Amino acid sequence: MAILVLAEHDNASLKLDTAKVVACASAIGGDIDILVAGHECGAVVEAAQKLSGVRQVLVADNGAYTHSLAENIAELIVNLASDYEHILAAASSHGKDAFPRVSALLDVAQLSEVVEVVSSDTFVRPVYAGSALATVQSLDDKKVMTVRTSAFDAVGADGAAAAVAIDKVFDSLSQFVSQTLTESERPELGAASVVVSGGRGMGSGENFSILEQLADKLGGALGASRAAVDAGFVPNDLQVGQTGKIVAPDLYIAVGISGAIQHLAGMKDSKVIVAINKDPEAPIFQIADYGLEADLFEVVPQLIESV
Structure with missing residues (x-):
């Protein structure tokens, strides 16, 4: 065979x-x-x-x-x-x-x-x-x-x-026109051992800068939920979920993400899941290994300083 x-x-x-x-x-x-x-x-x-x-x-x-x-x-x-x-x-x-x-x-x-x-x-x-x-x-x-x-x-x-x-060449009627690549020094999202993702709770694209700082401190990749992508906070190549990238890092930090089933499908196999959300009823807490009910804008800067 x-x-x-x-x-x-x-x-x-x-x-x-x-x-x-x-x-x-x-x-x-x-x-x-x-x-x-x-x-x-x-x-x-x-x-x-x-x-x-x-x-x-x-x-x-x-x-x-x-x-x-x-x-x-x-x-x-x-x-x-x-x-x-x-x-x-x-x-x-x-x-x-x-x-x-x-x-x-x-x-x-x-x-x-x-x-x-x-x-x-x-x-x-x-x-x-x-x-x-x-x-x-x-x-x-x-x-x-x-x-x-x-x-x-x-x-x-x-x-x-x-x-x-192999000398076989197949050239179709389709032609390559152009591509736009996102360049980053961070590891590729699908292969990173640490992923820091933000959701709609981040409030705006500018606020993702604090997650970028945390990801850089941990040597990880930046991710996002579909809600954050649909809101225009970040580009869709950062989306984690059923219609985005499937990841299973050693550490997944979900910040301001409620935990819709679409998102869980893309990250639930992560080794350790940490959730930060001020809503105690957020579904993400049901699968998180560690959950922190707090204001992300207070907690994340503290994490950055302590790393």
Whole structure:
């Protein structure tokens, strides 16, 4: 049995999510190959070769894959699919963009947001915003899956896989126009060990500056609830929740967040949850390991000084 894992990268570095998807693939069992599709991505290939349990790294280095356009990536994967029983990717924006196309072209059902492997054809995935878990069995010849990486620990980096060049080029009618990137010295939200998130209780975007100070003191990432994003306090790339990013850091600090089920779906698997809210009835306190009923504008500055 062979498994193909789509690498998550930016042409310069391999994302930690890839090592977590490889962990899921290892739980399935079989030979694991990683597909690196990009342009001038030698550093990514070297990092992928070091992942434990990987047999080989397939390298499609071409300008057509520079920006990971879903159409191009999907056609490439489908072209390689005959050699694999399982095809995996992280449940990231890239995976969610490309893999529905892969499953449609292969005429199989997609298994989304897998959090546990029961057997090679049976998996566990969340439903109803994570309030329930469904065990599903796929009878398709090809299992096309996205993996919720917060549910798996990354594999080590002691491997020595071979690199194999692929000269297949698929260039669709879609064209890359532009992208706007948010640059920050803070760790990436999905991979940070500490996340400080604010909600509508912050009152305004300017008030998020105190959370930025706390995040910087803790070496963590900044997050937000959907209510804060919808109110225009912060950009939507900071959103944590069912319609945002799924995170599971060692420490999650929720400030001024009531705890709607949409938000809880994105952070309830965090190792330690600290909630700060002046409303004693806020649902966030029901899942918090530590809860502080207080005015956030008094407490957070004190935390910053004490760290």
